Amino acid sequence: MIIDLDRFVREERPTWQELEKMVRRLEDDALARLNLEEAQRFHYLYERTTSDLARLSTFAFDPDTRRYIESLVGRAYALIHDMREQPHRFRPMHWFFGTLPRVFRKRWRAFVVASGAVLIGSLFGAAVIMVDEEMRTVLFPFSHLHVHPSERVAQEEEGAPESLDGVRATFSSQLMTHNTRVAIFCMALGITWGFGTLVILFYNGVILGAVAADYIMAGELLFLLGWLLPHGVVEIPAFIIAGQAGLVLAHSLIGRGDRRPLGKRLRDDAGELATLIGGVAILLVWAGIVEAFLSQYHEPLVPYGLKIAFGLVELVLLAAFLIWCGRRGRGREA
Amino acid sequence: MMRTHPLEWRIRTPEGVTFTYELAGPIYRALAWGIDVAVIVVVGWGIQIVTLPVQFISMDAAAGLIILLYFLASVGYAVLLEWLWRGQTLGKRLLGIRVQDAYGLRLRFSQVLIRNLFRAVDNLPVLYLVGVASMLCTRRAQRLGDVAGNTMVVRIPRPLRPDLSQVTPPIYNSLRDQPHIAARYRQLVTPREASLALQAVLRRDQLDAAARVEVFQELARYFRGLVHLPEEVVRGVTDEQYIRNLVDVLYHASPNVPKREGDVVFRSPL
Structure with missing residues (x-):
């Protein structure tokens, strides 16, 4: 149970920041690719943040922090769970x-x-x-x-x-x-x-x-x-x-x-x-x-x-x- | 995935974590589309001005060009902007809504294209009546274009950090002596309920005396029912004081919260 929310936020802050940075990079550039190490790191950060959200949802209440983590998890979820081939640069002749x-x-x-x-x-x-x-x-x-x-x-x-x-x-x-x-x-x-x-x-x-x-x-x-x-x-x-x-x-x-x-x-x-x-x-x-x-x-x-x-x-x-x-x-x- | 509140859509990840989207209703969407139509009209004027030199060469060529460009602008405006701005047109951006994949996944160009081409059907017979009927009948408030593209339109939460300076922390808060009860409240109280309690505290001076008593009585009855409270916590505490204590433990739990959340992307509270 999270009793000390301040401490919890303080300890998890670097994880959320790092995940947000990676998410922003992937969202802004549809052609961006992660190497194996980055992909593993991204997965780890996502798992850890979802775990934080679960803890926040279950054991504590702080609407702003919770909404922020929800938004972050939602954005990372879209990236990590989309199994389709990533979009590539559109080539009109190839398409036609x-x-x-x-x-x-x-x-x-x-x-x-x-x-x-x-x-x-x-x-x-x-x-x-x-x-x-x-x-x-x-x-x-x-x-x-x-x-x-x-x-x-x-x-x-x-x-x-x-x-x-x-x-x-x-x-x-x-x-x-x-x-x-x-x-x-x-x-x-x-x-x-x-x-x-x-x-x-x-x-x-x-x-x-x-x-x-x-x-x-x-x-x-x-x-x-x-x-x-x-x-x-x-x-x-x-x-x-x-x-x-x-x-x-x-x-x-x-x-x-x-x-x-x-x-x-x-x-x-x-x-x-x-x-x-x-x-x-x-x-x-x-x-x-x-x-x-x-x-x-x-x-x-x-x-x-x-x-x-x-x-x-x-x-x-x-x-x-x-x-x-x-x-x-x-x-x-x- | 499930619908909770009439205008909410909750997605449960394989990790067992849920996050919620607030669905945009017909009014919000109509207002956003109204702005977009105005933009398209302005673009239409722009096309006429840009093609002015062509008119000196050939009126026929200019008229043909205007028809084509206006058609491209009217069809392509929403497609292009929703693709480039991750689900937002100018109208949607101003109204704080965006198109979202119905599974919470990344929005694809094909989805954006399909949902916009289907305006031809949603617009039947006039003024998007088919689209609105579809929104009222579907669980995710989708018009037919959203159904075909598997998208939904959601509101971007912009919760302003409430001005807690107006909520003077109580000199003595009996709930703070019972951290396990405070934690239990944080677990059980939903953001909507917390917001309701906060608003009651913030606006208490605007209520007349009888209404003020009645409002806080109702709220206290509800919140007291959520958690079993020891006698020493509630003894001598009025309903209004009890709600103020509750707001204090809910909102003053963490100072590390954003002043204001951003657009699609929440600004980090960190």
Whole structure:
């Protein structure tokens, strides 16, 4: 029992001071490393201070000293009990060409489910338009899609892209920010055990399928491919990857077949979620640039064949990136 | 890990030691976010001023740049500051709160990013109603972003060292003659209870006579019930004098305490 608190504080003071110094050093520099001797010393100081806190809590009362030791133990606890790999200096190229595709492949099942939701939505949207063409006014969110496809193609080929002259950069930025917001929202709705994410994916699939069916039925397949492929082959997968991230979150929440506690599952998977949504943002920036500066130009200005070829090249590169990149670095990174 | 007080979260280490975090409630967090929104608005003005030269070259490029930079600022502000300032934005720093890993471990960048991206859902339908509902329903007062990132927002304790000069040590304190009883009180009395007793002593002159008697009577009844007291300790001691004696043994136990505790990091009392 501590009767003489003054003496207790006096005797333990050097220990607390030394621990605080080490804690501050480790907190201030995320890249700081302890050698074996320092690590042993740090462990000793932590153990001794926790023991002091236990004694203070059990045998004596002094709110300020106790709070100080509690705070010190809490900070040291965060450092000593975090068993994950310590953060290293962020290397953007290494992350983009290594971590991102590896995480994508690791979570391929979620990507398949997300793709399935979009595909089912597309089939549904196509079926609706095939049954009743006038449904385009209900389904399509943009007014320029409400007119008949042939009419729109005629307008676009007569020089409608000029309407974007002088606002292309603004249009591109709006596309990037809007699409990124929607992608973030789609990922975040994973918190509804994935239901909200699937609904968003399905809804966007409906619009995509309906638009595609509308243009195909009007005999404007070439225009459709030339219009959608350059940006769509990046934008649509990016959106599905956002859905994949949402489903990864849902999987963490549900935890089926995973014996880790909920908090630990979420904490462990946060890095993968951040990686996926970071990758989505980059893909959407590219898609926004292409959509504003290429997709809106049509024949005779830009041949459809060229646009389609450009889109196919992008698709192959994206697929190769997601399937092959980072394979050599596997296992070197957490 | 367990919740004790409605706004407290206690973490028990493998060594068997517990430490407590005081959770930040919706009001504190809303005020902090209000300050942050104001900062983002100011940053938005700054972006417009900085991009002014671009407007002379191309209005379109300037507008596009403003949209992009404002988007980055609004999304990145909290992410960047919470990462660099160990869980604090400007608003959180001013309000004395911070983001903390729910297990008490080191906060990771991915956690900071996730909790901030989830504002899109927490903000539904307006004014963070979903987030507030989530805070009221979860044990650690977490909005959905905190749940997904496994974080919580805690208050940074800033206990000012009470002005004990106003508490004149009693000329004779019967509790000081019984060190084992004084030690037992230090063991049993929680900081909240001690603070309550201290406040009663400090504000006793502000109470009217009847209320003063009643307050000290209640307090004395409670504290006397904690420890069995020998007759000589309580004989002839009024309720108010008894509480003053108790405050004396609780707060004058150690002079080695901080004048004021600091920000995230407590200043050493040493």
